[in-house]
């Protein structure tokens with residue numbers, strides 16, 4: 176009887192449960208694949224939301240993962256139907272995959288809402304696919320479970336371990352400095368990406384996969400199982416089984432993605448030395464579900480949390496090592512035992528966070544250090560404010576040079592990315608190691624899409640002198656695999672008329688991470704004169720999606736979502752199409 180009641184509630188029955196003309200349409204067209212009548216009898220219909228694409232190498236194994244999800248759904252008595260959504264490949268998309276995150280989130284939300292689905296399994300991997308799918312699923316608010324594709328195996332080059340992004344940046348600077356040959360460079364390319372999966376450093380993909388686990392919207396161990404490890408397929412299968420139960424329990428994202436869950440995620444992000452990009456994405460996801468997450472939350476909760484994970488770009492190991500050392504459950508257990516986690520937060524398996532992690536064991540304290548002897552103390556993402564960033568900016572202290580965390584320097588300003596590329600290696604550029612490089616017009620509206628260009632390459636002449644880090648400030652983002660003393664996400668951005676647009680070469684700027692301040696030493700009267708003379712840059716496109724993006728994108732401190740996408744509307748059944 177209880178089962179009958181559950182069946183009656185299923186959303187998919189509004190399509191498949193009808194014994195009329197429309198029921199004929201809905202069932203008959205699917206029967207072309209050989210589905211028998213009993214598949215339409217009221218069992219949960221599970222969408223497998225797939226971001227597989229040959230243009231997104233990090234998600235290229237997702238057909239296999241989807242098959243394992245399918246087995247799990249069938250085993251639990253569900254009816255699996257796989258569907259594609261936009262796939263955002265970080266390295267292949269130009270000008271930046273972030274420009275399309277909101278488009279993909281719309282695709283996911285509307286794809287869920289338009290179809291006869293009762294629950295969804297979200298297959299995500301490369302950086303932007305994770306927030307896009309979570310944002311869309313949060314707004315649709317049908318039962319949803321996240322399955323990450325997993326990181327690649329370690330990169331290996333001439334016997335050395337190399338990490339995604341991190342060593343690309345260091346080796347390209349070595350090449351520019353004349354320290355390695357082009358032949359060596361090409362050899363390293365082949366050794367870095369030697370298996371399926373996402374970047375295997377604690378970059379944005381791994382940070383967001385960790386957020387899936389910390390938020391409780393994915394099963395335990397989701398973050399770190401390598402993509403090609405059989406246990407990744409097992410996790411997919413178990414997720415397929417679990418989503419069917421979640422439909423019966425009506426366990427929707429609203430019940431999982433609570434403020435407590437986001438607070439757990441923020442502290443976890445600090446403890447793993449995670450990507451600055453996660454700040455923008457977590458805020459965007461939270462606002463979809465009605466939680467007003469702010470930069471202050473990151474400051475309040477992340478401050479004082481130690482980085483426990485010795486992974487590139489902050490450390491030396493890679494995601495594979497993290498998994499073998501015990502993975503994210505160890506970090507979550509340590510945080511919970513230290514009183515830094517909401518233990519009672521509900522997760523997708525129906526258990527609390529604490530129930531999931533209390534028996535986690537660490538097998539290698541060099542990779543996952545203890546809170547008592549952390550890899551890097553007090554390493555949460557720091558929020559900066561001041562007259563240069565009235566609505567905030569971020570910096571990742573764990574990836575910065577300690578001696579630059581308090582620094583005053585002379586600004587060297589680049590008006591946009593083209594200006595940077597054009598002048599950075601000019602031998603006559605007036606710059607030294609104490610200067611602060613400032614990049615304008617690379618924020619959400621300015622680029623557009625807030626590209627990962629904030630970790631500006633250092634001028635070649637300084638590289639040749641042995642300089643490896645300088646303070647850099649912009650309204651852009653940076654890859655989670657990158658490192659350096661890089662101030663990002665300055666808000667409001669230059670293209671929106673923020674004070675960043677008013678900085679001129681020669682101005683003095685003070686960065687003080689401990690004090691949380693970013694100050695431009697120019698008085699208000701002079702800034703007012705500059706503002707009066709400021710002219711907003713022309714939008715790069717006057718039609719289509721880019722136009723919509725520029726007109727509706729919010730600033731970084733609000734998650735860079737579209738103003739009209741904030742919030743959720745659930746998944747009411749749309750009217751018939753005939």
Ligand code: FES
Pocket residue numbers: 233264265266300301302339372373374378380
């Ligand atoms: Fe896809 Fe790094 S480029 S995860």
